[in-house]
Amino acid sequence: MKILCPVCGKPTDRLIDGLCPECYRRSRRIMEPKRDALRVKVCRKCGRLYYKDEWLSSSEELAMSVEKDLPRLVKVRGELRSARVSLYIDKGFAEVHAVGRADSGIDFFYEETLRIPLKTEYSICDWCLGKVSKKKSAIVQVRASERELSNDEKKAVYKVLDELSSSGNAEALPWDVKEEAGGLDLYFSSPRAAREVVRRLSERVYFEVLETSKKVGVDGSGHEKYQSTIRLLLPHIARGDVVLYRNEYFLVKDVDPKRVTLLNLSSYEKEVYMLNKSLLSRISVIARANELKMGVVVYTAGDKVHVMSNDYKVYEVDIPPSARKLFQEEQTVGLLVLENKVLLIPSPP
Ligand SMILES: [Zn+2]
Numbered sequence: 001m002k003i004l005c006p007v008c009g010k011p012t013d014r015l016i017d018g019l020c021p022e023c024y025r026r027s028r029r030i031m032e033p034k035r036d037a038l039r040v041k042v043c044r045k046c047g048r049l050y051y052k053d054e055w056l057s058s059s060e061e062l063a064m065s066v067e068k069d070l071p072r073l074v075k076v077r078g079e080l081r082s083a084r085v086s087l088y089i090d091k092g093f094a095e096v097h098a099v100g101r102a103d104s105g106i107d108f109f110y111e112e113t114l115r116i117p118l119k120t121e122y123s124i125c126d127w128c129l130g131k132v133s134k135k136k137s138a139i140v141q142v143r144a145s146e147r148e149l150s151n152d153e154k155k156a157v158y159k160v161l162d163e164l165s166s167s168g169n170a171e172a173l174p175w176d177v178k179e180e181a182g183g184l185d186l187y188f189s190s191p192r193a194a195r196e197v198v199r200r201l202s203e204r205v206y207f208e209v210l211e212t213s214k215k216v217g218v219d220g221s222g223h224e225k226y227q228s229t230i231r232l233l234l235p236h237i238a239r240g241d242v243v244l245y246r247n248e249y250f251l252v253k254d255v256d257p258k259r260v261t262l263l264n265l266s267s268y269e270k271e272v273y274m275l276n277k278s279l280l281s282r283i284s285v286i287a288r289a290n291e292l293k294m295g296v297v298v299y300t301a302g303d304k305v306h307v308m309s310n311d312y313k314v315y316e317v318d319i320p321p322s323a324r325k326l327f328q329e330e331q332t333v334g335l336l337v338l339e340n341k342v343l344l345i346p347s348p349p
C-alpha cells in the first residue's frame with residue numbers, strides 16, 4: 001500500500017520521520033560539520049601545508065590527512081560508505097564528497113557534498129627553518145679522538161649554549177642537541193650560527209676543526225641547498241689520564257684550549273706544553289683515569305713508599321725526596337701496575 005508524502009505529495013512505500021526517503025534525504029544530511037572551519041598553516045617560503053602536527057608537501061597529502069581526520073571534523077548520521085576530500089585552498093573551502101545514506105530505511109546510497117570553510121595562516125615550515133633532517137643546514141659534531149667526551153667537555157659545550165641563550169640570542173642557538181656516539185651533535189639552522197658556537201667553544205676547549213659540505217637538495221626558490229658538517233675533534237688525552245711521552249710516564253693534570261699540563265711520574269715535576277697536532281701525535285694514553293687502581297699509603301721509609309691497593313696487595317715504590325710530601329701515610333693514591341714498574345699517582349686535592 002502506497003502512502004502519500006506530506007511534503008512532496010508523492011506516493012511512497014514508507015515514511016522515515018514522517019517523510020518520504022527523497023524528502024528525508026534532502027532535509028537530513030549524512031554529514032554535519034563539527035567545526036566551523038578547517039585550519040591549515042601555509043609556509044610562506046615553500047608552500048608546504050601544516051595540518052595535524054605535520055608539514056605536508058602537497059595539497060594531495062593534505063587531502064589524505066583531512067580524510068583520515070574526518071571523524072573529528074564531521075558528525076555522521078546513518079551510514080557513511082566512503083568519503084573523499086577536495087581542497088580549494090585559494091578559494092577558502094574544502095569539500096567532502098560522501099557516499100552513504102542518512103537512514104538505513106532509505107534503500108539506496110547516494111552522494112552528498114559538504115563544504116567546510118578552510119582558513120589559512122602563514123608560517124615558516126620546519127624544512128625552511130632547517131628543522132628537517134634532509135635539510136639540516138649545519139651540524140656541529142663534537143667528538144673526542146679515541147674516547148668519549150668527558151663530563152667537563154660536555155659541560156663546556158652546554159656552558160656556551162647557556163651564554164648564548166642568556167644573551168637573548170635565540171637565532172644563534174641550535175634547534176637540537178643530541179648525545180651521539182660518545183659525543184654531541186648540535187643542529188643549527190644557519191652555518192653562521194654554527195660557526196659562532198664553534199668560535200666560542202674554542203675559547204674553552206682545544207680541538208681540531210674538520211669541515212665538510214654536501215649538497216642535500218634544492219630549496220623552495222630553486223637554490224641548491226648544502227648541509228655543512230663541522231666536526232670538532234678533541235684530543236685523545238683528558239685530565240686524569242696516564243700517558244707516555246718521550247719514553248716517560250706522565251699524569252695529564254690539565255688540558256686547556258692552548259696548553260696541556262703534565263705531571264712527570266718519576267720526578268713529580270710539572271711540565272707545560274703548547275697543544276698542537278704534532279705534540280698530540282707523540283703522546284700515547286697508557287691508562288684512563290677510571291682504569292687506575294686505588295690504594296692507601298701504609299708507611300714511608302726513606303725514599304720508599306709502601307702502598308696497599310684496594311685488592312690488598314702491597315707495593316714498594318721509590319719516590320724522589322722532592323715528592324715525598326705528595327705521599328703521606330694514610331693518604332689515598334692512584335696506582336698503575338705496569339710490567340716492570342709501579343706508578344703512584346697523587347690524588348687530586
Ligand atoms: Zn517527499
Ligand SMILES: [Zn+2]
Nearest residue numbers: 043046125128
Ligand atoms: Zn617551507
